[in-house]
Structure formats: structure tokens, C-alpha cells
Amino acid sequence: MSVAKFVAANGREAMRQVREAMGPDAVVLSNRTVEGGVEIVAMRDADLGSVSASAQAYVPPAPAMVVAETPAIGDLRGELQSMRALLERQLAGIGNAPTAAGHGVAASDPLRESLFEWMVGAGFSGQLARTLLARLPLGYDRPAAMTWIRKELASKVPVLGDEDHLFAQGGVLALIGPTGVGKTTTTAKLAARFVLRHGADKLALLTTDSFRIGAHEQLRIYGDILGVPVHAVKDAADLRFALAAMKDKHLVIIDTVGMSQRDRSLSEQIAMLAGVPAPVQRVLLLNGASHGDTLNEVVHAYRHDAAPDGGGIDGCIISKLDEATHLGSVLDVVIRHRLPVFYASTGQRVPEHLELASSTALVERAFLTPRRGSVFADADAARRRQAVADEQAAKGGADDVLRSLTDSADALGQCVAELNNAGLGFDLARSLWQQRTAGDTELRAMAQQVREAVCRDVNRACDQYVLALAATLPVSVPGRRTPQPLQHTLWLGDRDGTPLAATITAAGRAGQPLGEADAEAANLRAAMSAARKVVNLIDAMPSAATLARWQQAGERWLAGARKTVRVVSAGAAWKLDALADTLTFHAVGDAVVRERDAVRWLATADVRVPDSPARGKGAPEGGIDACLAVVRLVDRASGELLDTRYLLCDPALAPDAAQVARWAPWSDTAETRLRTLRHAADHFAQDADAGHAASAALAALQLGLSVLRLEHAPTATAPSFLARLAGRTVRAGAAVPGTVLNEGMGRMLALLDVLENYPGRAAAAPAVAEAADVMGALQ
Structure with a gap:
């Protein structure tokens, strides 16, 4: 078998060396950028055939992983899987690296070995990592496996589901834990959260810390700020007396004295809490910056040693997350002891730096915490790394090449399947892309396909209306000295804002540079108007001419307005904010404002927007009749007013004012969306020649x-995969910008073009050379 590596200044020169050494039918296995140029790894076509003939039959992945793909991609994946399996068996005996007997993850499986190191590096124990990786489904590439691991870990971290339930049951809440873990500060944070919800008169604070200088004074200062009484107790008798005196309080929070897990007096403290007549919830504070063995010992001591019946802890709060370098350690302990996590403390500020625990957020934070590399590295981990390095060197890198290529093919197939199955219109878009060199006859058929798809989507995603967002953007046009203004229009469904269609047409009197684009856009608008009422979302009141045109076409409008805009209501002139104060508001739904749960309150009024401002007394004559909708967004928990919007809309929309209130925020992202659309038009049609400009633009x-649509409703793995193809690094959980998705989509289409030509390898060789940067992005 001949697998050879070729390095040259560029892709074309490297391909020339491949053809000279291995013939025109050589198969390119990998292509990446290296110092000094481009590196291509290739093998002879005859060797590929012999490997395929002698390899085990390709077994498709489990049903959950089966994806829709082209036959060419399926054939390619089958051959790569077979080659990889054969080489793994042939090279398994090379090297003396430890296997499962040493650490439970075979060094001959580089994917699991790298995942093991990834988990251990985040602070999770080797035992948990081995247990989890033993259950890792087959067929996953590294990104999919990492996603699976995160979800599995999150599912095993128990958290407090409802803070209101914790506070509602009242009683006594005692914070326990070692010295310096942050009990006093956390007591103040909990007290502040309770006061915001239920008021200061229902809460009292106690401290049993008579050893630490200033402990009582520190808590007393917090109590004075919150208006909550604070008392100090010395022993069990004092505690019982104090609780009896506070029986009218809904909740009493106790800040206990910090004790080492090895302190013999720990059992006395637990006994003191157990001796009170009221039920006590014991919440253990765990230092997120501590070593895993220390944390494990703390939990064991407070739960079992100090309370032999195992009833010593009801939950925990993780503190000092801002100081932790290996957060996985505390999560490992929580999982190991099945200890519910109530809150996570991220700093000293009261009460902002106390968050209700989220298992997903904690796991993500464990893997995202930056680490500079430990000088206290695990010797066993170092030995494993050296053994794996020796084994990989002995294999000569062939397994790495095949694994990388196989994993990339898997990820590509999964991405294509996600895009096809998510209702994004990708299958139609890709079909049009493959016809982008079509002539006029084919172009009309392509446009008909688009209209039919839009009509189906409108019926699926719209209840009564279809919304139109439009903006005029300057676009550089070949042969013109100045940019040409083109109108970009994006159509949205009224149910959840799903993008349904997009058009770009000439604006004003600039001519018709897009050929039949204007006529096709008019046909598309007519098709949508026939299915649903069109509502134009605009930034300000429309002109009389525009309004007349919309009224003639039976279209509606919705405009944002400033609070100082003057209108006429009931014969009197008002500013919008003054008029709003006279209206009656009703709750019409929920919303999220700056990551806070809010309630949407709505008031409406019939108004007239005058043609000219009022002069002197009395209301001005003339103007446009409109419905005023005032939307107030109020924090569900605190009642704080978060935002107010003033909307003016077509009077015909007055019966649907509650729905109109939901549409308003969608126009906030209009500029970003339309610029993403402009970027796509430039990016995907940049190489089209003049004769095929119209089909390429479509x-x-x-x-x-x-x-x-992918931005609006991201799928599980496609956005991150497209970002990788675009050569961009995106933080886990963060949204991928539309321009990055455009670039990744373009590279994926180029790669698919190469792979679909795979059976004709000789003919595909030039395309491979031209797509060197695409293949390099997958390495």
C-alpha cells in the first residue's frame, strides 16, 4: 500500500507532483496548509481498490445517526471507514502503549483518548471520564462526541428547578461548610433575593459564628441595608430560643460557623441544627476552586461523618466560580454524591453574583474556563500522552489521516442532513445552485419552483398575515461609477418571524440591471398577497403616496414611533407618552427582555396623525387615521418597567393589536438580516459571468x-460546522453570525461539488486543487 505526502508552494504544483508520481487516477486523502506551502497526502487508485476489496463490509451507523446524503458521499464514507478499520487492525500491534488495563481508554482509539484528556483537563475524574466514554455511541466524530458528553454531564447534575418553591416552603435554611467558602456573603445574597420577592418583614437572619472577628458585624451591615433583623446565637439553647421568638417569620437563614471537614466539633454543629423544633434545610457551600479530593472529603464529612443517618445535606451552593480553574472537579463531586445544586456564586457583589443553578451552563463553563497549563500535571496523564505519541509516531501518521478524513465526511453528511430536514429550504437552494449556469428557459422554471415553495411556506408558517421588511442599500455595479440603490425585501411569517422569501429589485428610476428580477419579485408579492394579507413593517409613518399604493393593493402597515410624536385623539392633540398615561393596559403575553422574563402589557387607542404639527390651540386638520398600540414590558419577578414601545398601525389591524405587539421587536433585527442577505447575494454570485447573472442571483x-432561517432556528451542529469551514472560532453556545454562515455554506457547496465528482477521480483532480483551502478547513 502506498500512501505518500507531497509538499509544494501551492495546490496546483502539489497536484502536479501527485499526478507525476502516482498517475492521473491518484486519490487525494488530505489537503492542508503547512509552513512553506500546501501539503497533500495521496494514494494510488489501485491500492484503494485492493483495500476496499479486502476490508470488512461497511456497517452503517445506528438508526439515530442515519442521515440523508448523496450516493457519492455514502460511497466515499464506506470506503474510508473500511480503510480505517483495516489499518487499525494492521497497526494495532505497533507500539507498547497501555490499553484499557491502564486507564480504561484504549490508546489505539485516538478519539476516545483525546476526549479522555479533554474531560480530565476540565477537572473531571478519570473514573467518571472512563464510565462516560464507555457509553459513547459509535460513529460520532469529535464535535458530535463533545456535544453528547456535555449533554450527558448536564443530565447528571441535579439542580434546583424552582427558586420560588425553595422560598415558598419557608422554615429554616442553614448554610454550612468549611471556613472561607463564602457563607456570610452568600447569606446576604440569598436574603436580598428573598426580599425582592417577598419583602423584608418576612425574613430574619441568624449567625452562629462567634469565632471570626467581625462576622456578626458584617452580616448586621447587610441586614441594615435590607431592613432585615440579624441576631447572633452561641449554642443550641440560644438557637432554639431565637427561632421560637421568630416564629412569625416566613424564612430564617442561618449563617453557621465555618468548620473544617476534619474538625471534631463538626458533629456538634450538625446536632445543634438537628435539635431545633422547626425543620431545617442544610445547604452546603462548596468552593469551586478547590481540589476534587478535598471537595469529596468535605461532602462525605458533612453528609455521613457528622450525620450518620446520611441526612446531613439537602443541597449545595457552588461558590467562587470566578476563581475556579478546574470547575469539573466540583461538578464531578456533585454527580458522584447526587447532591442538588441550588445556586452558583460568581463573585462578591450582592445580590448580582448569585445565579440560579443551570446544569447546562455549569457544564459549559467547566469546559470553557481558560487554563494556562498546570505545573502539577498528573504523572499518569503524562505517561499516557507519551505512550500515545509513541504509538502515533510508529503508525507513521496514516491513521490520523484516515480518521480526520472519515470524521470530516461524517460531519459533512450530518450537516447536509440537518439542513435538508430542518425546513430551511436548503434542498431547493442547493438545487438552484447546481442550475446556476442555466439559460432563460431554465430560469423561468427555477423561478416557478421558488414561487411554489414560498406559497407552501406561507400556508405553513402564517396565520393571517405575511410581514414585509424592506430597506434600500447601495450596491456596486460593474460599469457604473457610483453605487446603485437596490431595494432588499425580506418576508416573515406572522406566527414566529420565520423568514419566508427574499427579493432584491431596482429602486427609484435606476433601470433594470437584474433583468427579470423586478417582474419576478412582483409575481412573488402577488402570490403571497393572494394567500395572506401583507403587512409592511417600517421605521416611521409612510408617505401619502406609499400609503395610497398599499391601500389600493389591500396591504397593511405597522410603524414604530417616538414618544414625542403628536397625534389627535378625541378631538385633542397629545404627545404619545402623555396619551399612554390615560389608557388602560391589559396583560397579553410573555416576553424575554435582556434575558429577563417579562409580561407584555398593551393599551390601544384610535388616533389621527396630522399632516402638520399643531399651531396654537386646537387640533390640526387632515392627516392619517391610525391605531395606536402602546406596549409596556414589565419584569415578571420585580415589577420593574423594562421597556415601552409606541406603535402606529393600519386601523384594520386594531382587532389584532396583541399580535402586532409581538411583531414590533422583529423589526429591530431588520438591518442585520438585510445586510446578511446582501452579503449572500454578493458572496454566492461573485463568480457568475454576465450570461448567467440572473440564475446565479436567484x-x-x-x-x-x-x-x-438557520440563524432564526439553529440546528444542533450545522452552525458550528459551517463556522469551522469558514475558518472561524465561535464560542460554544454563542450564535454564529449570518456572514460567517454564508462563508461556511459557500465552502460546503464547493466541497460537495468535489465529493460528488469523486467516482470520476481523474476529472475531479483539478477541482480538488482549486478547493485546497476548503479541504484545509476540515483538518
């Missing part, structure tokens, strides 16, 4: 629409 718009 395909580019549909690809841009698919990207906007």
Missing part, C-alpha cells in the same frame, strides 16, 4: 434565505 438569494 440561487444566491435562496441560499441567503436558508442562512437567515
Whole structure:
């Protein structure tokens, strides 16, 4: 078998060396950028055939992993899997690296070995990592495996589901734990959260810490700020007396004295809490910056040693997350002891730096915490790394090449399947992309496909209306000295704002540079108008001419307005904010404002927007009749007013004012969405020649629409995969920008073009050379 590596200044030169050494039918296994140029790894076509003939039959992945793909991609994956399996068996005996007997993860499985190191590096114990990786489903590439591991860990971290339930049951809440873990500060944070919800008169604070200088004074200062009484107790008798005196309080929080897990007096403290007549919830504070063995010992001591019946802890709070370098250690202990996590403390500020625990957020934070590399590295881990390095060197890198290529093919197939199955219109967009060199006859058929798809989507995603967002953007046009203004329009469903269609047409009197684009856009608008009422979302009141045109077409409008805009209501002139204070508001739904749960309150009124401002006394004559909708967003928990919006809309929309209030925030992202659409039109149609500009533009718009839909409803892995293809690093959990998705989509289409030509390898060789940067992004 001949697998050879070729390095040259560029992809074309490297491919020339491949063809000279291995013939025109050589198969390219990998292509990446290295210092000094481009590196291509290739093998002879005859060797590939012999490997495929002698390899075990390709077994498709489990049903949950089966994806929709082209036959060419399936054939390619089968051959790569077979080659990888054969080489693994042939090279398994090379090297003397430890296997499962040493640490439970075979060094001959580089994927699991790297995942093991990843988990241990985040602070999780080797035992938990081995247990989890033993259950890792087959067929996953590294990104999919990492996602699976995160979800499995999150599912095993028990958290407090409802803070209101914790506070509602009242009684006594005692914070326990070692010295310096942050009990006093956390007591103040909990007290502040309770006061915000239930008031200061229902809460009292106690401290049993008579050893630490200033402990009582520190808590007393917090109590004075919150208006909550604070008392100090010395022993069990004092505690019982104090609780009896506070029986009218709904909740009493006790800040206990810090004790080492090895302190013999610990059992006395637990006994003191157990001796009170009221039920006590014991909440253990765990230092997120401590070593895992220390944390394990703390939990064991407070739960079992100090309370032999095992009833010593009801839950925990993780403190000092801002200081932790290996947060996985505390999560490992929580999972090991099945200890519910109530809150996570991220700093000293009261009460901002106390968050209700989220298992997903904690696991993500464990893997995202930056680490500079430990000088206290585990010797066993170092030996494993050296053994794996020796084994990989002995294998000569062939296994790495095949694994990388196989994993990339798996990830590509999964991405294509996600895009096809998520209702993003990607299948249609890709079909148009493949026809982008079509002539006029085919172009009309392509446009008909788009109209039919839009009509189906409108019926699926719209209840009564279809919404139109439009903006005029300057676009550089070949042969013109100045940019040409083009109108970009994006159509949304009224149910959840799903992008449904997109058009780009000439604006004003600038001519018709897009050929039949304007006529096709008019046909598309007519098709949507026939299915649903069109509502134009605009930034300010429309002009009389625009309003007349919309009224003639039976279309509606919705405009944002400033609070100082003057209108006429009931014969009197008002500013919008003054008029709003006279209206009656009703709760019409929920919303999220700056990551806070809010209630949407709505008031409406019939108004007239005058043509000119009022002069002197009395209301001005003339103007446009409109419905005023005032939307107030109020924090559900605190009652704080978070935002107020003033909307003016077509009077015909007055019966649907509650729905109109939901649409208003969608226009906030209009500029970003339309610029993403502009970027797609430029990016995907940049190489089109003049004779095929119209078909390329149509395909580019549909690809841009698919990207906007993916932004609106991200799938599990496609956004991150496209970001990788674009050469961008995106933080886990963060949204991938539309321009990055456009670039990744373009590279994926180029890669698919190469792979679909795979059976004709000789013919595909030039395409491989031109797509060197695409293949390099997958390494």
C-alpha cells in the first residue's frame, strides 16, 4: 500500500507532483496548509481498490445517526471507514502503549483518548471520564462526541428547578461548610433575593459564628441595608430560643460557623441544627476552586461523618466560580454524591453574583474556563500522552489521516442532513445552485419552483398575515461609477418571524440591471398577497403616496414611533407618552427582555396623525387615521418597567393589536438580516459571468434565505460546522453570525461539488486543487 505526502508552494504544483508520481487516477486523502506551502497526502487508485476489496463490509451507523446524503458521499464514507478499520487492525500491534488495563481508554482509539484528556483537563475524574466514554455511541466524530458528553454531564447534575418553591416552603435554611467558602456573603445574597420577592418583614437572619472577628458585624451591615433583623446565637439553647421568638417569620437563614471537614466539633454543629423544633434545610457551600479530593472529603464529612443517618445535606451552593480553574472537579463531586445544586456564586457583589443553578451552563463553563497549563500535571496523564505519541509516531501518521478524513465526511453528511430536514429550504437552494449556469428557459422554471415553495411556506408558517421588511442599500455595479440603490425585501411569517422569501429589485428610476428580477419579485408579492394579507413593517409613518399604493393593493402597515410624536385623539392633540398615561393596559403575553422574563402589557387607542404639527390651540386638520398600540414590558419577578414601545398601525389591524405587539421587536433585527442577505447575494454570485447573472442571483438569494432561517432556528451542529469551514472560532453556545454562515455554506457547496465528482477521480483532480483551502478547513 502506498500512501505518500507531497509538499509544494501551492495546490496546483502539489497536484502536479501527485499526478507525476502516482498517475492521473491518484486519490487525494488530505489537503492542508503547512509552513512553506500546501501539503497533500495521496494514494494510488489501485491500492484503494485492493483495500476496499479486502476490508470488512461497511456497517452503517445506528438508526439515530442515519442521515440523508448523496450516493457519492455514502460511497466515499464506506470506503474510508473500511480503510480505517483495516489499518487499525494492521497497526494495532505497533507500539507498547497501555490499553484499557491502564486507564480504561484504549490508546489505539485516538478519539476516545483525546476526549479522555479533554474531560480530565476540565477537572473531571478519570473514573467518571472512563464510565462516560464507555457509553459513547459509535460513529460520532469529535464535535458530535463533545456535544453528547456535555449533554450527558448536564443530565447528571441535579439542580434546583424552582427558586420560588425553595422560598415558598419557608422554615429554616442553614448554610454550612468549611471556613472561607463564602457563607456570610452568600447569606446576604440569598436574603436580598428573598426580599425582592417577598419583602423584608418576612425574613430574619441568624449567625452562629462567634469565632471570626467581625462576622456578626458584617452580616448586621447587610441586614441594615435590607431592613432585615440579624441576631447572633452561641449554642443550641440560644438557637432554639431565637427561632421560637421568630416564629412569625416566613424564612430564617442561618449563617453557621465555618468548620473544617476534619474538625471534631463538626458533629456538634450538625446536632445543634438537628435539635431545633422547626425543620431545617442544610445547604452546603462548596468552593469551586478547590481540589476534587478535598471537595469529596468535605461532602462525605458533612453528609455521613457528622450525620450518620446520611441526612446531613439537602443541597449545595457552588461558590467562587470566578476563581475556579478546574470547575469539573466540583461538578464531578456533585454527580458522584447526587447532591442538588441550588445556586452558583460568581463573585462578591450582592445580590448580582448569585445565579440560579443551570446544569447546562455549569457544564459549559467547566469546559470553557481558560487554563494556562498546570505545573502539577498528573504523572499518569503524562505517561499516557507519551505512550500515545509513541504509538502515533510508529503508525507513521496514516491513521490520523484516515480518521480526520472519515470524521470530516461524517460531519459533512450530518450537516447536509440537518439542513435538508430542518425546513430551511436548503434542498431547493442547493438545487438552484447546481442550475446556476442555466439559460432563460431554465430560469423561468427555477423561478416557478421558488414561487411554489414560498406559497407552501406561507400556508405553513402564517396565520393571517405575511410581514414585509424592506430597506434600500447601495450596491456596486460593474460599469457604473457610483453605487446603485437596490431595494432588499425580506418576508416573515406572522406566527414566529420565520423568514419566508427574499427579493432584491431596482429602486427609484435606476433601470433594470437584474433583468427579470423586478417582474419576478412582483409575481412573488402577488402570490403571497393572494394567500395572506401583507403587512409592511417600517421605521416611521409612510408617505401619502406609499400609503395610497398599499391601500389600493389591500396591504397593511405597522410603524414604530417616538414618544414625542403628536397625534389627535378625541378631538385633542397629545404627545404619545402623555396619551399612554390615560389608557388602560391589559396583560397579553410573555416576553424575554435582556434575558429577563417579562409580561407584555398593551393599551390601544384610535388616533389621527396630522399632516402638520399643531399651531396654537386646537387640533390640526387632515392627516392619517391610525391605531395606536402602546406596549409596556414589565419584569415578571420585580415589577420593574423594562421597556415601552409606541406603535402606529393600519386601523384594520386594531382587532389584532396583541399580535402586532409581538411583531414590533422583529423589526429591530431588520438591518442585520438585510445586510446578511446582501452579503449572500454578493458572496454566492461573485463568480457568475454576465450570461448567467440572473440564475446565479436567484440561487444566491435562496441560499441567503436558508442562512437567515438557520440563524432564526439553529440546528444542533450545522452552525458550528459551517463556522469551522469558514475558518472561524465561535464560542460554544454563542450564535454564529449570518456572514460567517454564508462563508461556511459557500465552502460546503464547493466541497460537495468535489465529493460528488469523486467516482470520476481523474476529472475531479483539478477541482480538488482549486478547493485546497476548503479541504484545509476540515483538518
